[in-house]
Amino acid sequence: MNATLTTCPYCGTGCNFYLQSDVNGRLSGVEPAGKHPTSRGQLCIKGWNAHAFVDHPDRLTAPQLRRNGQLQITDWNSALDLLHDKLSGIAAQYGPDSLMFLSSAKVSNEENYLLMKLARAGYGTNNIDHCARLCHSSTVTGLVETLGSGAMTNSLSCFDETGLIFVIGSNTTEQHPLIGSRILNAVQRGARLIVADSRKIRLARHADLHLRQQNGSDVALLNGMMRQILQDGQEDTEFISQRTENFAALRQGVEKFTPEYVAQITGLPPEQIVSAARLFAQARRAMIVYAMGITQHSHGVDNVRAISNLALLTGNLGRPGTGVNPLRGQNNVQGACDMGALPDVYTGYQRVADPAARQKFSTAWGVQLPETPGLMATHAIEAAAAGQVRGMLILGENPMLSEANQGLVRKALERLDFLAVIDIFPTETTDLAELILPAACYAEKDGTFTSTERRVQRGRKALESPGAARPDWQILCALLQRCGLPAEYADPAEIMTETATLTPSYGGISYPRLEGMGLQWPCPDAEHPGTPILHREQFTRGKGRFSPVDYRPSAELPDADYPFLLNTGRTYFHWHTGSMTRRSHLLDREERQAFVEIHPADAKKHRIKERQQVKISSRRGTIAAAAQLTDRVPAGQVFIPFHFAEGAANALTNNALDPESGIPEFKVCAVRIEPC
Numbered sequence: 001m002n003a004t005l006t007t008c009p010y011c012g013t014g015c016n017f018y019l020q021s022d023v024n025g026r027l028s029g030v031e032p033a034g035k036h037p038t039s040r041g042q043l044c045i046k047g048w049n050a051h052a053f054v055d056h057p058d059r060l061t062a063p064q065l066r067r068n069g070q071l072q073i074t075d076w077n078s079a080l081d082l083l084h085d086k087l088s089g090i091a092a093q094y095g096p097d098s099l100m101f102l103s104s105a106k107v108s109n110e111e112n113y114l115l116m117k118l119a120r121a122g123y124g125t126n127n128i129d130h131c132a133r134l135c136h137s138s139t140v141t142g143l144v145e146t147l148g149s150g151a152m153t154n155s156l157s158c159f160d161e162t163g164l165i166f167v168i169g170s171n172t173t174e175q176h177p178l179i180g181s182r183i184l185n186a187v188q189r190g191a192r193l194i195v196a197d198s199r200k201i202r203l204a205r206h207a208d209l210h211l212r213q214q215n216g217s218d219v220a221l222l223n224g225m226m227r228q229i230l231q232d233g234q235e236d237t238e239f240i241s242q243r244t245e246n247f248a249a250l251r252q253g254v255e256k257f258t259p260e261y262v263a264q265i266t267g268l269p270p271e272q273i274v275s276a277a278r279l280f281a282q283a284r285r286a287m288i289v290y291a292m293g294i295t296q297h298s299h300g301v302d303n304v305r306a307i308s309n310l311a312l313l314t315g316n317l318g319r320p321g322t323g324v325n326p327l328r329g330q331n332n333v334q335g336a337c338d339m340g341a342l343p344d345v346y347t348g349y350q351r352v353a354d355p356a357a358r359q360k361f362s363t364a365w366g367v368q369l370p371e372t373p374g375l376m377a378t379h380a381i382e383a384a385a386a387g388q389v390r391g392m393l394i395l396g397e398n399p400m401l402s403e404a405n406q407g408l409v410r411k412a413l414e415r416l417d418f419l420a421v422i423d424i425f426p427t428e429t430t431d432l433a434e435l436i437l438p439a440a441c442y443a444e445k446d447g448t449f450t451s452t453e454r455r456v457q458r459g460r461k462a463l464e465s466p467g468a469a470r471p472d473w474q475i476l477c478a479l480l481q482r483c484g485l486p487a488e489y490a491d492p493a494e495i496m497t498e499t500a501t502l503t504p505s506y507g508g509i510s511y512p513r514l515e516g517m518g519l520q521w522p523c524p525d526a527e528h529p530g531t532p533i534l535h536r537e538q539f540t541r542g543k544g545r546f547s548p549v550d551y552r553p554s555a556e557l558p559d560a561d562y563p564f565l566l567n568t569g570r571t572y573f574h575w576h577t578g579s580m581t582r583r584s585h586l587l588d589r590e591e592r593q594a595f596v597e598i599h600p601a602d603a604k605k606h607r608i609k610e611r612q613q614v615k616i617s618s619r620r621g622t623i624a625a626a627a628q629l630t631d632r633v634p635a636g637q638v639f640i641p642f643h644f645a646e647g648a649a650n651a652l653t654n655n656a657l658d659p660e661s662g663i664p665e666f667k668v669c670a671v672r673i674e675p676c
């Protein structure tokens with residue numbers, strides 16, 4: 001029996017475990033890492049089952065090419081030649097910006113670095129993005145403006161020291177289970193808990209206050225809390241005068257958000273807004289924790305600004321047990337952003353529009369680089385549907401199920417002249433691809449992954465990949481070479497060495513230093529111990545900036561034709577588009593089919609029974625799913641997880657985008673329901 005220490009491939013909590021393999025080199029199970037600072041000898045159900053999909057018979061094992069509608073197996077050389085010829089041919093004919101590259105928060109830092117280098121240096125376009133666009137792009141935009149850095153400010157260990165936790169738009173016990181447990185431990189120790197979520201999530205049961213405001217009304221709620229704090233004279237005047245700017249504008253901006261006005265918008269009783277403000281302001285150390293309930297709105301950046309304003313107003317930044325803490329979702333979404341798999345930045349958020357940064361990368365890579373920021377993933381879908389993007393390479397994403405408004409996504413992908421997908425399994429997106437390349441999964445390769453607390457950690461190879469599947473980094477190296485760029489890296493460690501020289505915040509990161517518990521960036525040099533808490537002496541941007549925001553309603557609200565508000569998200573057992581968890585026996589057994597949460601009173605009105613198939617329609621599509629009658633959702637709202645292809649929530653969702661971050665409004669649109 002062998003045991004290989006590695007990082008969990010599911011969520012950004014970043015737990016570590018040992019993959020156990022038997023004498024035949026097959027995985028037999030998982031054992032949590034006892035000394036790890038996050039997992040501390042525990043795992044959630046997905047971690048315990050992280051070995052289960054690895055040897056599933058559906059794994060892609062050979063490159064495949066679609067000819068006359070039929071998939072044919074081909075060899076690697078022909079497949080890579082074809083891929084390069086197609087991409088360079090489209091670039092030559094229609095310009096490099098007719099290409100789009102989608103990178104992946106499931107793959108390593110090194111692989112994200114190589115794909116962004118390939119897009120920029122190899123094919124001459126900044127059109128590269130990944131699922132952070134659908135996730136925390138609002139955070140990156142909002143927090144860079146207010147604090148100077150888009151990452152979680154504090155560390156997970158801070159939950160052990162805080163006096164109050166304000167969870168807003170995060171179903172933490174299901175989506176970041178080991179962070180959820182840590183919050184529950186803090187509550188047991190005596191910390192106060194405020195939960196703001198229209199759904200009665202598990203944390204709500206343990207909260208001092210559960211605010212069930214209408215989805216999409218958080219700006220009003222947060223502004224109302226700030227107005228009350230100012231009225232009570234509970235703001236941190238010393239912090240405001242020494243460490244912030246633009247305070248007068250904030251005071252003015254929140255002035256109209258009286259408890260009564262906020263009550264009208266949120267549907268909350270005015271007293272609850274006052275109580276929330278008082279509870280929050282009384283804590284000497286308060287942590288704000290948020291996720292998709294905040295970011296996935298057409299005003300997602302404004303939501304993030306409002307959160308940042310609240311933390312600045314109360315001096316809850318730069319100290320242990322405080323902070324603005326966006327919980328990053330995928331195992332390496334923090335890393336994919338850090339590595340510059342984004343249209344406007346290179347690694348470490350160095351801007352492509354900044355001539356000095358461009359010169360630095362141009363010199364290092366030995367090529368001229370494109371000057372204008374590229375397309376966001378969501379804009380690229382629109383551009384492909386309009387015939388402006390013609391070739392796409394997708395590495396480890398499944399936009400057919402994960403992007404908003406599936407009808408539009410299908411139109412976009414079908415209209416492409418060429419689509420290639422690199423994945424470990426067949427997906428709804430590979431179904432549309434001309435070329436499919438088989439990748440090694442996390443257990444079959446080395447690499448690094450960066451968790452939500454900015455902890456860069458090792459993933460380690462435990463077994464060989466099936467058939468002809470190859471690690472993504474090797475596939476990308478072969479493409480870089482076809483573009484005439486040197487790519488003779490012996491292993492991912494050498495790729496990290498190159499990345500570190502170009503990235504100040506990763507400057508001190510190297511494989512030998514990551515043995516043990518990894519390192520938290522910024523880690524600028526080889527002696528630096530890493531940074532558990534950001535903004536201690538000053539903010540990354542200097543002063544913290546108050547950015548007042550006004551309330552804007554969601555793009556599409558319920559009306560007479562579509563009377564229900566559709567909320568979408570996830571469940572404990574499944575992961576996104578299900579490619580891995582629906583192929584993990586024990587997880588699949590727990591939840592086998594698409595379902596919709598409906599309030600019992602609404603079900604009664606529409607004569608819908610428990611487990612009955614229900615038709616749900618929006619202006620963009622119709623799906624069927626099994627009714628789950630529950631008061632987890634408020635009356636007037638239905639909740640559908642987006643894991644299930646046969647009842648795809650995103651056939652319904654609205655692709656209205658936040659004007660700044662380009663994130664879709666996954667959390668609010670209007671639907672109607674009827675029995676099938």
Ligand SMILES: Nc1nc2c(c(=O)[nH]1)N[C@H]1C(S)=C(S)[C@@H](COP(=O)(O)OP(=O)(O)OC[C@H]3O[C@@H](n4cnc5c(=O)[nH]c(N)nc54)[C@H](O)[C@@H]3O)O[C@H]1N2
Pocket residue numbers: 011012046135168169170171172174175176196197198199201214215216217218291292293294328329330567568569570571572573574575576667
């Ligand atoms: N099991 C499992 N875990 C996961 C994932 C998974 O697919 N499965 N995905 C990972 C990823 S990539 C991410 S990004 C995270 C996401 O983690 P979360 O953001 O925690 O998950 P969601 O279910 O998308 O939404 C969280 C909550 O936001 C609430 N909400 C909706 N609209 C609003 C609103 O307007 N205001 C407020 N205050 N709340 C609102 C919803 O009711 C829901 O309970 O989870 C990660 N962890």
Ligand SMILES: Nc1nc2c(c(=O)[nH]1)N[C@H]1C(S)=C(S)[C@@H](COP(=O)(O)OP(=O)(O)OC[C@H]3O[C@@H](n4cnc5c(=O)[nH]c(N)nc54)[C@H](O)[C@@H]3O)O[C@H]1N2
Pocket residue numbers: 104105106107131132134135136292296329330395396397398399401402403404422423424425427439440441442472568569570575576577578579580642649650653666
């Ligand atoms: N309605 C609705 N839609 C949403 C959301 C929502 O809350 N509501 N949330 C959004 C959010 S936050 C996110 S993060 C996105 C996620 O959207 P996606 O990233 O598109 O979803 P995943 O299913 O995680 O897709 C990852 C793919 O990578 C593959 N893969 C896994 N490991 C590897 C590997 O090592 N190499 C390669 N090449 N491939 C690999 C998997 O098989 C899978 O097909 O969904 C978004 N969509």
Ligand code: SF4
Pocket residue numbers: 008009010011012013014015039042043044045046047048176177178179
């Ligand atoms: S909490 Fe996240 S990282 Fe930890 S075991 Fe569960 S899915 Fe894996």
Ligand SMILES: [Mo]
Pocket residue numbers: 131134135136329330
């Ligand atoms: Mo995400």
